[in-house]
Each structure stands twice: as structure tokens, then as C-alpha cells.
Amino acid sequence: MTALPAAPALTPPARRFRRLRRDYFGSPASALMTLASLGILLGLGWWLMNWALLDATFSAAATQAECVQAGGACWSVIAARWRVILFGIYPYDEQWRPSFACAVVAGIILLSCLPRMWSFRRLALTWGLGAAGFYILMRGGILGLSVVNEQQWGGLPLTLFIFVATAVAGMPLAILLALMRRSELPVVARVTGWIIDTIRSLPLLSILFTFAIVVPFMLPGFLIGEKLYRVICGAALFFAAYQAEIIRGGFQGIPRGQDEAAKALGLPYWQRMSRVLLPQAFRLALPATINQFVVAFMETSLVVVVGFIDLLAAGNTAYKTGEWKFAYVEVYAFVAAIYFLFVFGLSRYGAYLEARMNAGHRKE
Amino acid sequence: MDLTAPAIAIRDLNKFYGTFHALCGLSLTVRKGERVVVCGPSGSGKSTMIRCINQLEEHDSGEIRVFGTLLDDNLASIDAVRREVGMVFQHFNLFPHMTVLENCTLAPILVRKTPRAVAEALALKFLEKVRILDQASKFPGQLSGGQQQRVAIARALCMQPEILLFDEPTSALDPEMIAEVLDVMVTLANEGMTMICVTHEMGFARKVADRVIFMDKGEIVEEAAPAAFFEAPRNERTRLFLSEVLAH
Amino acid sequence: MPMPAAPLWRSRTTRSLLLQGGFALALLAAIVAATLTARANLSAQGMTSGFDFLWTSTGWEMNFTLLPAAPTDPYWWFLLLGLLNTLLMGLIGLGGASVIGLIVGLMRSGRNPAARFLATLYIELFRNLPLILQLFFWYALANALPNPRAALDLGPALLSSRGIYLPGLAVPYGAAIVIAAILLLGLALAIRVLAARRFARMEPVPRRVLALSLVLLAILASAAIALATHPPGTGWLSLPQPRGLRIDGGIRVQPEFACLAIAIMTYGGAYVGEIVRGGFKAVGRGQLEAARALGLSPWQVFSRVRLPLAFRAMLPILINQYVWLIKATTLGIAVGFSDFFMVIASSITHSGQTLELIGILMGGFLVVNFSLAAVLNRLNRAIALKGHNTGGAA
DSSP: OOOOOOOOOOOHHHHHHHHHHHHHHSSHHHHHHHHHHHHHHHHHHHHHHIIIIITOBOOTTOOHHHHHHHOSOBTHHHHHHHHHHHHTTSOGGGTHHHHHHHHHHHHHHHHHTSGGGOSHHHHHHHHHHHHHHHHHHHHOSSTTOOOOOGGGOOHHHHHHHHHHHHHHHHHHHHHHHHHHHTOSSHHHHHHHHHHHHHHHHSOHHHHHHIIIIIHHHHSOHHHHOOHHHHHHHHHHHHHHHHHHHHHHHHHHTSOHHHHHHHHHTTOOHHHIIIIIIHHHHHHHTHHHHHHHHHHHHHHGGGGGGGTOOBHHHHHHHHHHSGGGTTOHHHHHHHHHHHHHHHHHHHHHHHHHHHHHHHHHHHHO | OOTTSOSEEEEEEEEEETTEEEEEEEEEEEOTTOEEEEEOSTTSSHHHHHHHHTTSSOOSEEEEEETTEEOSSBHHHHHHHHHHEEEEOTTOOOOTTSOHHHHHHHHHHHTSOOOHHHHHHHHHHHHHHTTOGGGTTSOGGGSOHHHHHHHHHHHHHHTOOSEEEEESTTTTSOHHHHHHHHHHHHHHHHTTOEEEEEOOOHHHHHHHOSEEEEEETTEEEEEEOHHHHHHOOOSHHHHHHHHHHHTO | OOOOOOOGGGBHHHHHHHHHHHHHHHHHHHHHHHHHHHHHHHHHTTOOOSSGGGGSBOOSOOSOOSSOOOTTSBHHHHHHHHHHHHHHHHHHHHHHHHHHHHHHHHHHHSSOHHHHHHHHHHHHHHHTSOHHHHHHHHHHHHHTSOOGGGOEEETTEEEETTEEEEOEESSOHHHHHHHHHHHHHHHHHHHHHHHOGGGTTSOHHHHHHHHHHHHHHHHHHHHHHHHHHSOTTSOSEEOOEEETTEEESSEEEOHHHHHHHHHHHHHHHHHHHHHHHHHHHHSOHHHHHHHHHTTOOHHHIIIIIIHHHHHHHHHHHHHHHHHHHHHHGGGHHHHTOOOHHHHHHHHHHHHOOHHHHHHHHHHHHHHHHHHHHHHHHHHHHHHSOTTSOOOOOO
16 A cells, blocks of 8 residues: 655645635535525625615605605604604603613613622612612602603603513512422422413413403502503513523522532521522523523513503604604614614623633533 | 430431331431441442431431430421531532632521621631631632532531531542541541541541441441451441452 | 420421411412402492303404304304414414524524524524514504505515415315315324324334325315315416405405514524524534444435434423414504404403403413423423433423
């Protein structure tokens, strides 16, 4: 057997080129896919650039005729009606207040993403204070702020308020439900399991509807309260049922020995849970928890159906009334951009954390 | 707690897992300051026995008294016993989200209501004793198995227990780390700590034990002073077991 | 000094009994109190409770039904039709989402960077926007379509603000329903023969022949029905034709229905795509290398090793996603598609039988979702790798 002549060493650029050719045109099917994908991408990009930028109208003063003539997007509708979309029917002169309130919420969400904030006390304090600050800014009635009733809230701040209130009320409930489902007392564990499974198999919309319209029949007068808060209770219950299962999943990832070691040290139940098991369960369940927050944020938009003017519904009113009926794409694009900013940012952060945790595991 | 009573008095202890009879009418008395080594094949009930002493397992019948305190349906007596009985596990079970120091101070602060400064001073003292003082601010995941097990011992000591239970403390360790853990255990034994130690380390048993107990199928088959136990085992099962363990 | 005798609340057994009893009693008390209050409030408004209303006629109309319905029909019939609509929407939505998800997921796990980028773009866009926003967008788009007179001509189909008009088989409506049911049944039986363990001892070839003949039988039966009911002297295909202000012939797909279906399919497709990708990622490198080392062709590696393993990894998560998508059909109420939830809501406004109808709503969704989860969990257990942990889902 003769020795094979040594293959000439490939220079890095040549190797890179070969890899590119293999990836993009490795087989006829792959080549076809490349061409089709690139065609779609370029076509979409070209159209989008023309529509959204080159042929678009930006001036708030532009009329429908001018918009149609330009042929592209009519961003004039946003320029003219952004206040309605963002703040709904909140009194015009007071709209600096919801702006600040939104900034507060953005602040607490950003703060919560810092790992140094991850202790129960700090998170509870941030979210509790944040929610209170938001409420005072929006509702007024003290510090010389005029009273603005919940019925006048709308747009982005209403969306954010429902989200924050759902999370603040839902998270402790979720912890409670998770602990009850893991309880050593069979009746408590079984019944809690039924409750969680039932809530999880119901559509959120039906729960919101029930809390908005049906629950008032079932409560004595003094407990009925504002419709907004009842709907938030419903959303929190739904959030808690899902989050409880996520926490339970976290619990299942903790080795048995942790609880035994805590017992052997003489720690009583609540201290075992709060100091030893829950922190670990949350750490394990962190990616799923962030995902649940993302879903909860998107689901706040369902309150449209029970008659609230949140960001989405405010967008609807912005183009459905008056002369902007044709500009629905622009309005939805604007609203979608706001949702996307929150949701995409949060879910990217979750993916980053998950990757970091996985890397950490591999090191150990 | 009556410190003049026997440290541990077990009478006619029975424990079932479903239909499996894990402990069959076991009786055992341990005096204060005594060092007992328990050995036996896997599944013989040795771990179950010591886990009953601090009620990580509930026994089905029989009587366990720790310094005279009867372990029964009363939750207060379970709490009291767990305060006085420390335990070291096979898999260390350190809390991974706390530093070494926090692991050691958690229970003294929460259970014994020791002021934080005092608890930390105490923890540092015991960490020094297990020769791991320099790692106090690290997390368990950053330590080797032998270091983790020594922290686990320090954590148990910080509650200043009257009795220490060891549940196969060296079984999960790489061979080169076993010695450092055994050294610490020998030091403790020499200081007069009451210890019950489930282990297969026969060298350790020979060196420090006052009594060696051999268990099989949920019963105590043989108990004797180490010299007699190793030189002249009376029971056939003990002899078989010893020949297998000592062959390696 | 022995411990003093245990006070009652420190005894393990008594405490456990007290806690459990207290929990059960508190829950029971809350339910009873809520029911009593509701009774009192409702009777104060002059309403009777009970399920008798189910047999009274509704007096209103449903805008979309699979089977005939009139305002004189009773409530139970409307509710049943609503449930049927939800199931139909669920079937179409789940099916569409699965197909889109499979395509997008495969594109994302493939090697081709251009396709991967396109799929990523799709997933990130559709997954990160609220479903109801997407639904509103599609609905606004549908409403902005030209009226029937100027309907967009897409070959055999027509697109207008009144809906999508597709070419259909020229048979009476009832016959079409029976044909659809027979075809579905035939397909389901064939899949069962191919997949179920009960037939595992059959040789592959007769097994495939049996499945194929089942499908053929269904097609034959359908053809026979079509032949028998087809009005003679007309064409076999009924094509939509613009006639002045309306469109005749063909099958009209209501814009509400079409928009909800599109929204659920595209949104669900993005989620399923991520699940599919996760499934492929979960297949160990070692297994693929072993398959290649055995000399299997790329297609064999994919179809015999990669796909089966990936499917097992994704099924438990897929079950939860399917349950979620079925629940998403309730968004029909936002655009006016008569799904189960919308029928319930309309019934509440018209009859006022709030508690009973909410009970029926809960019962309906519990039955649908639990049976869906039960079927899929059974499938999951059947295909689970023996000796591995099977992660079933609720």
C-alpha cells in the first residue's frame, strides 16, 4: 500500500469558502432553499423599506389623500394620535403622570433583571413600592394630584398596571399553591391539585369574563369592588395556577437530601421552605418563570374583551374613529412594536439566563 | 432532655416500607460519650435506623428515647431531639445557594436564636477545627467533595449537638479525600463526642470505636468491642461480610 | 426530666387532622356562601335557577354553524353547535399549527443559514406579539378587502370582505358533512392501524395494505354518496361566481372563521416550531454519529433515528401547547366567531342563567382538554423509551 500524498493544507479563507459553499449550496435541495429564502428575505426587505420609509408620510398634518398618493405607510396617524394610543382617555393635561408611571414600571422590571436583586425581600420591596408608586401617580388624590378614576385609565399604563398587579398578587398565591400541592397532608395536596388542574384547563378569557360579570353575583356587596380589580384577581389566579406548576417543577429538581439536611438541623417547616427549598426551586425554575411573565404580559391584552381600553384597544379606537380608518396597518405596527419591545427583550433575557445556567451546570 | 439518661435508647424498633420489613424489632442503647460504628451489607437497615433517631423516617412501632425524650406523636419532642442530634450525610447536602459560612450559621441563628456575631464566631471556630477556615466565603459548588464533607461536619457541630450521626460519610468521596474526612472524625471522637457512625471504613472502626455493630436484614446480628469484633467474629454472616470488606 | 405531655396542637396526628379538616371546611364554606349569595342576588332580580332553560328556544341566531340552526331551536342545541365550532376550530388550528411548526422547526434546525434566518424571523415575530393583536390585524385586513363586486380573483378562489370563497364539490350540504366525517374516520382508523401497538405483530406489508384499504374504502364510500346526491346535469365542481352584489356557488369561509384560524395557525406554528427545534436539539450527538457510523444514508438517519427520538422529546411539551391552543379558540368572541365561549356569553346575556352557563362552560372545557391531554398522554406513554422517565403533562 502506497502512502497517500499529503493533502495541501487549506488556508483559512479557502476553508471558510468551502464551508459556506457546503452550507448554502451543499445539495440541489439546499441550493433551492437558499435561493428561495434569500428571495423572500430580499423581497420582504425591499418592500418594507419602500413602504415604511421611502414612500411613507410622516407629517402629522398630512391628510388621507396625501397619504394614499404617497403610496407608502401613513405614519401621520401615529403622529396625530399617539397620545390616544398611549394613554387612552386619561385627562390630556395630566398625561405626564402616566408617562412617569410607565417609567416606574420599566424601572422595576429592569431592576428585577439584576442578579443582585434576587432575594425575596428585595424583589417584594421593589415590586410592592413600584406598584404603590404607580398607583399614586395614576390615581392621585394625595400630594396635590387630582383624582383620576380607574375608569379613565387606558393605553400603555393600564396594560402595565394589569401586568404588574397580576404578578404582584399572583406570585405569592403561586408559592402558596405550590406548597399546598406538595403538602404532606393528603387532603390539602389532592384538593389543591384539582383546583390547579381545573384552572389550567380553562381559557383565561372565560376566567376574566367570570370575574368581570359573574363574580359580583356571588359576593356580598362590600366585597365586589371595582371591575378592574376583579379582573386582575382573575388574571392573578390564572397566573398563579401556571406559576405554581413551574415552582413545583423547580422543587422536583432539588435533591431530597436538601430537605433532610434542613430537618436534621432542626429548622421548622416555614424556615426550611423559605431559606432552603424555595430559593433553590426558584433558581431551577427561573427560565420557565421568565417565560411565564412574558406570556402574562401578552395575555393582559385579553382585557379588551371585557371592555377595558388597554394599549391594544386604544389602538383600535385610534384608527376606527374619524378619518384614519384606512391606516390600521400603521396603528397595529406601532402597537405591535411596543409589545414586541417588552416581550422580545424579556424573552431574550430569559434565554441568556438559561444559557448562563446551563454553562454553570456543565462547569460543576 | 435529661443528660444523665442514656444518650440513645431504642427498644423493639420496627419499620416497614410497604410490605418490606426494614427494621425487625431492633434494640440498642448508646451511652453518652460512646462511639458506635454500624456496618453491614447494603439494604440491611443501618441508615434507616439512624434516620429514625432524628425522625427523618417515622418508625412504625417500638420506642426511641434520646436523653430520655420519647419520640412519639409530639412535634415538640421531635424539634427538641433534632436540636441536640447533628447529622452528616453521604452526599453532604450542603445548601448550594449559601456560602460555607452561611451554611454554618443558618440553623444557630434561626433555631437557637444565637445573635449573628456569636454564630459567626462559633462557625469560624468549627471551620478552623475541620481545617477549612480559608474557604468560609466560598460556595459549596466551588469545593472538592472532601472539603464539602468537612463543611457539613462543621455545620452539624455549629448547633453544638450532644450526639452526631454519620450516614456513610465517606462513601461518595474519591479515595484520596477519605483520609481528610476521617481525620476530622477521629479528632471529634477523641474529644468525647457521642457518635453513631454508619461506615465501611474498618480502619476507623478499629481505631476509635467503643463498639462495632453488624446489621443484616433489619436486625443487629453481632455487637462487640472492635478487637473482639475483628479478631473473633461469632456469627457466620459477620465473618462472611468481614472477609468481603477486608479482602480489598 | 421527661418532656411534659404534648398539648393537643403539637401532636402530629391531631394537627394533621385539624389542618386538613379546616382546609376542607373553609373551602366548602366559601363555595356554599358564594352559591347562596348568588341565589339570593339572582332571585332578587326575578330569575329562577336550574337547567330548564336549556329546552327553551333561544330567539337569536348563530352566525356560523356546521349543522342547521334557527332561533326557534333550544339552548342545548346552540351550545352543542358552539362546542362543535370550537372543536372544528381546534382541529384546524392544531393541524395548521403543527404543519407550520414542523416546517419552521426543521428550517431552524437545518444547516442552511438563509433558511434558518428566515425561520428565526418568523418565530420571533409571531411568538412575541399577543395573539389577540394578531387576530385584530388579520380581521382589519379582511374587512379592508374589496366588496364582493370587486372580489380579488385568485384562480379558482375569490377573496372579498364577505369572506373567502373556495371551489367546492357540488353536493348538498348534508352529504358533504357525511363525506367529511367518513373521510376523517377512514384516515383516523388507518393511522391507528399503522401506529397502535395492538397491530404491532402484523408484518409491515399487510399492515400497510390494511391501512391503505381503509383509506380507499372511505374514499369509495364518499364517492358513492357524492354520486347518489349530486344533482344531475350540473358540473361536479361548484365554482364561486360574482353575481352583482354577492357571490354564488363555492364554499364561503366567513372572514371571522378564516381570521381566527389563520391567527391560531401562525401563532401556534411559531410556538410549535420552537418545540420542534428543542426536540431536535435534545437528540444526542452520539446517537446520530452511531447511525452514520452504521452506514445509514442521511435520509435514513433522519427518518429512523433523528425524527423518532426528537418526537419523543417534544411530545410532552407539545401536549401543553395543544391544550393552550384549544383554549385560544375562545378569542373568537373578539371578532364574532360563534365558538363555545361566545355562545355561552350570548346565552348569558339573553337568558340570564349565569351560574348554570358558567358551569356548562367549565364542564365543556374540562372535558375537551382533559380528553385531549389523556389521549396524547397515552400516546406519550405508548412511544416512551422503556426505562426512561416519561415526562407526562396535565
